[in-house]
Amino acid sequence: MDNEIYLDGNATSAVLPAALRAAVYAMEARYGNPSSTHGTGLQARAMLDAARARAARLLGTGSGRIMFNSGATEGIQTAVLSALCAVRARRAAGKAAGSLLVYGATEHKAVPESLAHWNALLGTGLELVALPVGADGRHDLQALRRLAPEAAFVCTMAANNETGVISDLAGIAAALEGSPALWMVDCVQALGKLPLDLADTRIDYAPFSGHKLYAPKGIGMLYVRAGAPFTPLMKGGGQEAGERSGTENMAGIAALDAVLAALEEGGTFRSHAELHGFRDRLAQALRQALPGIAFNAPFDKTLPTTLNFSVPGLSSKELLDLFDAAALRVSAGSACSAAKAQPSYVLDAMGLPEWRSSSAVRLSFGPLIDEATVAKACARIARCGDALRLSGLLGDGAAARPDGLLQLTADGRHTWLVLDAASGTCAVIDPQPALADRIGTLLGAHGFRLAARLSTHDGGAWPVSGDTLHLGSRSLRRVALDTGGVCYLLALEGDTPRHALTGSADPAGLAGLVPPDILLCPATEAQAALCTTLRPCAAAADMHLDSTAVAALLRNSPGALLVDVRELHEHAAALPSTRAQAVNIPLSRLAGELPRWLAQAEPVPLVFFCRSGNRSARAASCLRSVGYAQAYHMHGGIALSDLR
Template sequence: MTTEIYLDSNATSVVLPAAISAATDAMGQRYGNPSSTHATGLKAKVILDEARACAARLLGVGNGRLMFNSGATEGIQTAVLSSLVALRERRDAGEAIGTLLVYGATEHKAVPESLAHWNRLLGLNLTLHQLPVDHEGAHSLSALREVAPRAAMVCTMAANNETGVISDLGGIEAVLADSGSQAYWMVDCVQGLGKLKLDLSSTRIDYAPFSGHKLNAPKGIGMLYVRAGAPFTALIQGGGQEAGQRSGTENMAGIAALGAVLAALERGDTFRTQAELCNFRARLADSLRAALPGVVFNNPFDKSLPTTLNFAVPGLSSRELMDVFDAAEVRVSAGSACSSSKAAPSYVLDAMGLPLWRSAGAIRMSFGPLTDEATIAAACARIERCGAALRASCLIPSDRTAVPHDGLLQLGVEGACSWMALDAASRSCIVIDPLPEHAARIEAYVRCQNYQVQAVVSTLPNAGRAMLVEALGRHFNRAADADEYGWPSNATPVALGNGAAASAITLGEQVLACVAGGQLRAYLLGTLEAAQLPAVSVRFAFSAGLAQQDLRDIISERTLLCPTRDEQNHFCTSINAEPAATIAADAQLDSAALDAFLQAHPDACLVDVREPYEFAATVAPLPAGRMALSVPLSRLAEYASAWLRAEQAPLVFFCRSGNRSMKAALCLRRLGHRHAYSLNGGLALASRQSHAQPLPMAA
């Protein structure tokens, strides 16, 4: 039984069971070619005709054309090609056609890309003009009024795919009419099917593309409406199917499935009402407000589809939110599914003029009109679980102090690293080389766990520590003066392994010793033995640029070198680390081989390298039904030090997709651990037959 809660219906939707049955029937029983005139072909043609007739009634097609195609992108291409071919013919005939190809700033990228493509290929050389939207995502009618007399084509949408904002199509039509514009008008109706009442023939809309998979039909099937009298040029020429409008043998399984969805819409007995959908959205919104303090919704609910929520949380990136929701098996997205894999702010929210933190941290939660009460109730419970996981990880405010962590924590951004050495027993820590980008995160972490920061030190002078010291307030130990590196004047003298003198500050049972090297500093973290820090007792060394040979006689081969720069995601290294190119190719295990591997190696340890909030939010079984240790990549150096000093039992790292776990496995192998592996494909592809309780994170 699946534990997944799917809330990404604006990307694609689950297929209606009746649609699956209709597609199966079309493939298994009525498999004929609808262009054939024999009985088998005629049975298939009935499917085609009935689906088209139903769509025509639902959409108010009137005398317009309605053809089946592969989906919205093909429909957009066909509409743009048809318009631009007609514009070129009119211009060649000496008619004035306008100079602008106008499209809404929040349109799906398929629209401007299609406009640019055909504009170039047809040699029209018209100017693409972006129509602005206001802070709620509505098209600026005043801006449209200014450019309408010069517009050759206007492209808008019925409802936005990221925000669900519903366009004022009546207002746009009035502006075009009042200005006397002769522009062709395309309206992307993909998100409107089944959610908005459409009577296309009563409008001046020339083209309206639709896509079946946005409303419970399969992928690869769609429709295009063309107003009666609007110009038309076929995108695909061939055997003359679809009355010569779109050649190629029809996708009968897809058409049958879409027909079943359209029939359900027409009957009105399958999908939720608008009132029910609005209630579902309100309940999700209330759960988000309770679980995620400060959450801000980027779409006005009174002007949006009731099936879409778009939100951001102060201090959290969209990646962090995506990860915690995915761990809880709540499927959401960061904006459009076509661009959510790209680490960039939402262009839709940028066009609305929202602050960068809202556009870069946006999450889209969308459900379909098939959604039921049980799904919403379960989603609300999972949202609370995600909030609790984020609070426990100190990523959002909490009334309770989190359980403190021991050891070393690494924070990275664009190849640079900040480090925190933590001691739970004394509730104290030392910050090393803090980056300005990490100041807020470190400050929140310290306050959440109620640490006292003994020092904020840098390997270079004045390297970004002042901002953090100021932010820490009472959590920073101001008992002693410090030099330009942040090193306190009351540090205790110690001897290093080579006999050289140094100074150190205490952190629980360990010390951090300072090693000067001209303009550079290095810091050694380890355990004193009779006022001396021998090389074998140094667990970690932090350096901005001191060469390994400068440290060789005061550290051991087991000392991990913790960089201030880590562009290659090595996390840490050592004086005897192997080059990455020499690592064996057997570092990956697929899910099929995992069970056999674990049976052969009963002492193997499963290690989850996802972040603590992902680990805490997890609801699905873990690989092979085994318990797992939570070691996020930010704490890999701490655990690697312990693993390398103990008997080397096999380590099998896993994460969501296999990317992070492979980095961990390669890190351990470079450091000399020969039995480190990564689960290829991660939890997304793992075969998980039984539930297992995750091991708690070590303090």
């Protein structure tokens, strides 16, 4: 995507042009098997040996060994297997070996998962202990000194992938003085960003991953200190001096060597001073765009290529969706955990407040970044701040008041707001504590007066003596249910009710109490993601369209409507080419639009889209379920389409 600004370098990187050329050259001209003894094989062997020698020089391995592998996870597995096999052998020989497997509490999950896996598989019965960190993200060295005498294996990292915090490796080494423990240091984020002279340390194992620094995915290295115990993870043809069998990935090795050559020769990557300057500019842009922003690690102890931050009142998902709409690619911590939507265990380990660990965003870049990219990124960040103000999420500068029904969801539960723009009054149904700040900011930004805070559970806090609450041109009528709960019928004055805010009531128990075609607005996602009716229709399989099918539908149906269901702030942050082709009806306001669409004499095709296709699928499914047969969505969202 031409307009994309990629700021997720700690997850992966683009491939350096020189690395791409080197990989192609290896496949075209040096395709021999480096284990073959003929001329073509010897040419490949020479390239392999040169790459290994360069890596050894650059990393200062001395008499230690460098082996090429598939990446950091394989390197970690190999190091863990080697260490645990050595511990088992020592214990079998009656030697002191330690009883603890100590790992930093902020390690990448590949480390504790690997430790637990091989500990169980080998039957070593060692105790896994998470080494705590301080509020600055650095390891607690006093705790390590206490653990060191009984430590069998210690795993730390050179720099953290989520926060960029740089470990005090010299302090860790001092704390391990006299300990029998073997030591692995995850150097994935250190390559090209920190000076490394491995032979001058007591580090036994150090894994590296090429794709974090402009090499392709699937290539990495493992350093093993001279004399450190070693057990191959894979046995077979004896490649890599018998330490890692399997024909070498020569294209990947050639590409990685090109990156290492760029590091060794200089001139390709930005200096540390330049990277610090770029980070400071990005941080200032974030401060100006996002009032109240909290940076989650001290700048003086972190890599200059990583910023981890949280914004009060905004979740990680909301911020990621906002930045993604502006074609700024950032992430919420580790890419490996991004789909799990959990608070950051790294920030939790640092003792930061829950709101910061659950709403953290990571902005990271590689040392190839340039001035033009930073300037463009700062402008996009400012655009995102303006979009938040326009939507009222920052509490100032809001656009026109929202009007009608608004849905907010947290932890699988819905809160519904009835907003009457003309009178500036609002009622909140089933408010959740987790949404209190959001609702307060929204109402304050638009000048709404909270007329009622209502519950469907017991009907408490009803502010008037009768059964009808008037909110300007709207009314809410209270209906008692046989279960003891309450539902609220929403209507424009003089009109029949169009929505029933039903809480957790079973729809079957509402028959006869609400109009048969009314839209039911439940309390939980388990009941319905949006709305349903007493006579729902099944969602059809043909509602999923790829971008080609969407283009064909729009050509063949001139009246069709393309609907962006991203929230107002996302739509406002989106680049103009995306916004020009669609109307914006956020998913949170879709329930209020349904009556208008359902009342059409001749329904037009509606094609919903969003960033990834998840929200648009919910929108189309909702319309199909209430009988609107011409509802579709763009499968895969903008991310997989030609719509920009």
